[in-house]
Amino acid sequence: MTSESSNAPWPSLEPVKLEGEELQRVNAWWRAANYLSIGQIYLLRNPLLREPLSRDDIKPRLLGHWGTTPGLNFVYAHLNRIIQQREQATLYIAGPGHGGPGMVANAYLEGTYSEVYAPIQQNEEGLRRLFRQFSFPGGIPSHHAPETPGSIHEGGELGYSLSHAYGAAFDNPDLLVACVIGDGEAETGPLATSWHSNKFLNAAEDGVVLPILHLNGYKIANPTVLARIPEDELLDLMRGYGHNPHLVSGGFDGEDPLLVHQRMAETLDEVLNEIAEIKRQAREGTLDGTARWPMIILRTPKGWTCPAEIDGLPVQNTWRAHQVPLANARDTEAHTRILEDWLKKYKPEELFDDAGALVPFVAELAPAGDLRMSATPFANGGLLRRELDLPDFRDFGVEVPSPGATEDSATKVLGDWLAQVIVKNPDNFRIFGPDETASNRLQGVYAATDKQWNSAIWPIDEHLARAGRVMEVLSEHQCEGWLEGYLLTGRHGLFNCYEAFIHIIDSMANQHAKWLKVSNEIPWRRSISSLNYLLSSHVWRQDHNGFSHQDPGFIDHMVNKKADVVRVYLPIDANTLLSTYDHCLRSVDYMNVVVAGKQPAPNWLTMPEAVAHCTRGLGIWDWAGTETPGTEPDVVLACAGDVPTLEALAAASILREHLPNLAVRVVNVIDLMRLQSESEHPHGLSDSEFNTIFTTTKPVVFAYHGYPTLIHRLTYRRAGHANIHVRGYNEEGTTTTPFDMVMLNSLDRFHLVIDVLDRVPGLAVRAASLRQQMQDARMRARAYTRAHGEDSPEVTGWQWAGTDGRGAVLAASRVEDTGGDNV
Numbered sequence: 001m002t003s004e005s006s007n008a009p010w011p012s013l014e015p016v017k018l019e020g021e022e023l024q025r026v027n028a029w030w031r032a033a034n035y036l037s038i039g040q041i042y043l044l045r046n047p048l049l050r051e052p053l054s055r056d057d058i059k060p061r062l063l064g065h066w067g068t069t070p071g072l073n074f075v076y077a078h079l080n081r082i083i084q085q086r087e088q089a090t091l092y093i094a095g096p097g098h099g100g101p102g103m104v105a106n107a108y109l110e111g112t113y114s115e116v117y118a119p120i121q122q123n124e125e126g127l128r129r130l131f132r133q134f135s136f137p138g139g140i141p142s143h144h145a146p147e148t149p150g151s152i153h154e155g156g157e158l159g160y161s162l163s164h165a166y167g168a169a170f171d172n173p174d175l176l177v178a179c180v181i182g183d184g185e186a187e188t189g190p191l192a193t194s195w196h197s198n199k200f201l202n203a204a205e206d207g208v209v210l211p212i213l214h215l216n217g218y219k220i221a222n223p224t225v226l227a228r229i230p231e232d233e234l235l236d237l238m239r240g241y242g243h244n245p246h247l248v249s250g251g252f253d254g255e256d257p258l259l260v261h262q263r264m265a266e267t268l269d270e271v272l273n274e275i276a277e278i279k280r281q282a283r284e285g286t287l288d289g290t291a292r293w294p295m296i297i298l299r300t301p302k303g304w305t306c307p308a309e310i311d312g313l314p315v316q317n318t319w320r321a322h323q324v325p326l327a328n329a330r331d332t333e334a335h336t337r338i339l340e341d342w343l344k345k346y347k348p349e350e351l352f353d354d355a356g357a358l359v360p361f362v363a364e365l366a367p368a369g370d371l372r373m374s375a376t377p378f379a380n381g382g383l384l385r386r387e388l389d390l391p392d393f394r395d396f397g398v399e400v401p402s403p404g405a406t407e408d409s410a411t412k413v414l415g416d417w418l419a420q421v422i423v424k425n426p427d428n429f430r431i432f433g434p435d436e437t438a439s440n441r442l443q444g445v446y447a448a449t450d451k452q453w454n455s456a457i458w459p460i461d462e463h464l465a466r467a468g469r470v471m472e473v474l475s476e477h478q479c480e481g482w483l484e485g486y487l488l489t490g491r492h493g494l495f496n497c498y499e500a501f502i503h504i505i506d507s508m509a510n511q512h513a514k515w516l517k518v519s520n521e522i523p524w525r526r527s528i529s530s531l532n533y534l535l536s537s538h539v540w541r542q543d544h545n546g547f548s549h550q551d552p553g554f555i556d557h558m559v560n561k562k563a564d565v566v567r568v569y570l571p572i573d574a575n576t577l578l579s580t581y582d583h584c585l586r587s588v589d590y591m592n593v594v595v596a597g598k599q600p601a602p603n604w605l606t607m608p609e610a611v612a613h614c615t616r617g618l619g620i621w622d623w624a625g626t627e628t629p630g631t632e633p634d635v636v637l638a639c640a641g642d643v644p645t646l647e648a649l650a651a652a653s654i655l656r657e658h659l660p661n662l663a664v665r666v667v668n669v670i671d672l673m674r675l676q677s678e679s680e681h682p683h684g685l686s687d688s689e690f691n692t693i694f695t696t697t698k699p700v701v702f703a704y705h706g707y708p709t710l711i712h713r714l715t716y717r718r719a720g721h722a723n724i725h726v727r728g729y730n731e732e733g734t735t736t737t738p739f740d741m742v743m744l745n746s747l748d749r750f751h752l753v754i755d756v757l758d759r760v761p762g763l764a765v766r767a768a769s770l771r772q773q774m775q776d777a778r779m780r781a782r783a784y785t786r787a788h789g790e791d792s793p794e795v796t797g798w799q800w801a802g803t804d805g806r807g808a809v810l811a812a813s814r815v816e817d818t819g820g821d822n823v
Helices: 020-042 069-086 097-109 112-116 124-133 161-169 189-200 231-240 257-284 333-344 410-424 443-447 476-488 500-519 554-559 574-586 607-616 642-658 687-694 708-715 738-744 749-759 768-788
Strands: 090-094 176-182 208-215 244-249 294-299 429-433 470-472 492-498 531-536 566-569 591-595 618-620 635-640 664-669 700-704 724-727
Touching: 020 069, 020 097, 020 124, 020 257, 020 333, 069 090, 069 097, 069 176, 069 208, 069 257, 069 294, 090 097, 090 161, 097 112, 161 176, 161 189, 161 208, 161 476, 189 208, 189 476, 208 257, 231 244, 231 294, 244 257, 257 294, 410 429, 410 443, 410 531, 410 574, 429 476, 476 492, 476 500, 476 531, 492 500, 492 574, 500 531, 500 554, 500 591, 531 574, 554 566, 554 591, 554 708, 566 574, 574 591, 574 607, 607 618, 618 687, 635 642, 635 687, 635 749, 642 664, 642 700, 642 738, 642 749, 642 768, 700 708, 700 749, 708 724, 724 749, 738 768, 749 768
Parallel strands: 090 176, 176 208, 208 294, 244 294, 429 470, 429 492, 492 531, 531 591, 566 591, 635 664, 635 700, 700 724
Antiparallel strands: 618 664
16 A cells, blocks of 8 residues: 555555565575576586586686675665565665676666677577676676666775765655665775765755665675674664664574565665655655665675585685685586585576576566666666756956956856856756865855755855755765766766865776776767866965975876876966866766866966867967067977966066077967877877977977976877976975975976076077076075065066067066075
8 A cells, every 4th residue: 555656756655564476576586696696607608507517617717706796686686676666766886896796697687688788688598698708808897897787886996886876866856876885895984984975965856875784794804894893883873874774684594585585675665665754855845954864784694695615614604705605616526516506506497497588477576667777777877968058158258458468266267157057057067076166266156056065054154055056075085976976877067176185086086987988888888978177276376285285196197097088188267267168068978187276367368269279279379489480499388287387478578588589489288188199199189280389309398287207208209209398396395485386396487498598509508697697586586485475576576568579577676685595
C-alpha cells in the first residue's frame, strides 16, 4: 500500500517483508553477479562449467579484487528492487572501484553491456568473451572504469566517491545517488571530509545522496579503522556528521544469506521512506532546521561466499580475500578443484539457460530502460548536457584607449560577467572554490546568487542561503570532487583557487584527465563540459603571504597529461580573460587551466584586439616593438602571463628609449600550448609558423609566468630552441613587495634588458653604460623597498608611453640610495 503514488517523485511506500519469490529473485541475482565476477577474474573459457574445469580454462595471470565485490553486488541487487518499486532514478557510485568485476557483471545482467558492446551478447559465447576481456591484454581494466556502463567514478584512487556523489546530486532533485564507501577508502582525508557535504545539499532543489559505508574489515594487508572501533562510537560518529545511521550486519559464521537479504530490504524501505518524508517537507516548506539524511552501515565478511580456507589458511573474512583469494588456481589439480567447487556453489545451471542467457525469473529484477543503473543517462552526462546560455562577454569589456592607459582587476571584471552567466543558467552552472571566491575578486557573482549553505545561518553572516550557485568549503578535494560529479552528470562549472594550493588536487586532476582521455575513445560516451580552473592569487602577487603561497607548478603538472585533454591559458588583462573564459565555458572534454591576476593591472588590448589575440593564441605586438617592416628583428622579447608581460613591455620601453636602432620584436603568448609542435598538441604551431614568429637565428628572451624549464620542454624540437633564454619563477620568494618578487627571480624589466644586451651579438660592449644603469636601477629598487616597505615610484609609476619615443626615463627622478642588499 502506498501513501503517495508510486510513480510520483519520492513516494512513501508501506514496507512489505521480502519473502517468497521476490526474496529468491534478489538472492538469485546476487548469486549470478557473484558468479560472473569470479568468472571474470579466473576464466578464459568454459564459462558455464559445461565440462569439468581444467587448468587450460583458467587465465595464466589472475588479476582483480574479489574482497569488496560480493558486497557491491549485494547492494546492487537490493537497489534494483527499490528502483522497480518506486520508479526511482538512481546512480550507483562504487567507492571501491577495484570491485570492477561486480559492476561489469551487473551491467551485463541488466542487458546494457550487450547493448553497447555488440560482440558480448547474452549467450554462452558472450559470457566467454565477457570473462576473457577482464584484466586481459586488449580487454578492459579491472576497475569501474569509463568502459563500464553506469560509471562516473573509477575508484582506482580512493577517497573521492562521496564528493562525486554530492556533485551528481546538485540540481538533480529527483535523483538518488547510492554511494558505497569502502572502509579502507573511509580512512582517506578527502573521504573523511566529504561527510560534511550534507551541509551543502538543498532538500528541495537537489537530489539525495545515500551513503552506504561498507565495513568488510580489511584493506589489502591490514584491518580497517572503522571496522574495529566500538559500534556505538561509529554510530555516534555518523550522527555527529549529521546523518541518521542504520546498521545492517550479517553473513558471518555461515549465516543464511536470505536472512541478511531480508534485513537489508527492510532497512532500505525504511531509509527511502525517511528520504521521502524529508523531500515532502522540503517541497511543502515545512522542513524544520537542517535535514538529517539517513545513511547505511553495511557490515559483511571480506570476500563473502569465497572458500573459508585455502591451503590450511583462513581466507573469507580476512585480508587474504582482498584481491585474488585463490592466487594459484591452475598450478595444481587440487587448486583447480577448489575453484570449480567455488563457482558451482552459485548453481549457474539455475541462473542461465541452455543457450547461456540469464533465466527470465532472475532477469525480471532488472528495472526497465533508463531506470537501469547501468543505463542511466546520469552516468553518461553528455546525454543530458545543455549548452550554456552565455551573455555576450564583449558587453563587459573595459575601455582601452591606448595600451596600458587604464587599469582593472581582471578577475573582478570576469566576476561581473559570471553573475550574468548564473542569471541565465540558474540550474545548470555552479562556481566551486575553497573559501576564496571573494578573495579572488569574483565577488560580483553575489549580485546574482549567494553561497549554498544548509547548516546554521546567523544574522551576522553574509551571502549564505539555502540555495545558491557558489559552493565554498575549505577543502580543495571537495571542490574538485563536487565539480567533477557535476560535470560528469551533464552540467557546467568552474573551480577558482589560489594558484599555489591547487596542487592539493594534483592526483584528482590526474584521474579526471585519464577519465577524459579514455572516454573520448569510447563511442557511446557523450561529450561532457570541460573542467575549468581559474587560478588567481598567483605566484607573482602572493608577495604578502610569502614563500608558502608561491608556486606556479600546476601548469607543469597538467602539461604532462594527454595533449587531447589539456589546455593552458595565460590571459594578460581583463578583456583577454573574458574572451578566454567564454571559450572555456563553451568547450567540452578538456581540462582548461586559466591563470589570471586579481590585482589592478594595466589593460593592454581593446576588446576586438583581445578576441583576435586569443583566437590566434599568440602574436606579435607591432605597437610594442621597434622592428622595421620587411627586416628581421635583432631580438625577440617574448612573454606569457600578466606580470611577465608587464615586465617585458617595460623592458621594451627601456630599449626603445636607450637603443632606438635596436630592432625589438615583442611576442605575447596567451595559449601556452601554441609553443608546442603541431605534431604534439592540437593547438601547436607548425614549424614554419613558429620560425616566422620567433626566428631560427635570433636570440629570444622569454619572460614566463612559471618555471622556466617548461618553456624549454615545449619548444625543444624547434629549430631555434638553442637561442631561447627563459626567465621565470626560480623558487625564490618571501613576504616582500611585488617588484621585489620579480627581482628575486630575475624576471624584472631591468634584468630582461640585461639579458637582451648579453645575447644580441656585440651589443653588450656597445651598450655597457646601459647595462650598468640597469644594475644600478635594480639596486635602487631593492634599497627603496628596504627603506620604505613598498616599491619605488620609479617602478609603480611606470606606464607604457606609446610609440613616440617616450619610454621609461630611468634617471628623471633619482631615488636616494638608502642602502640594502645587492640584487
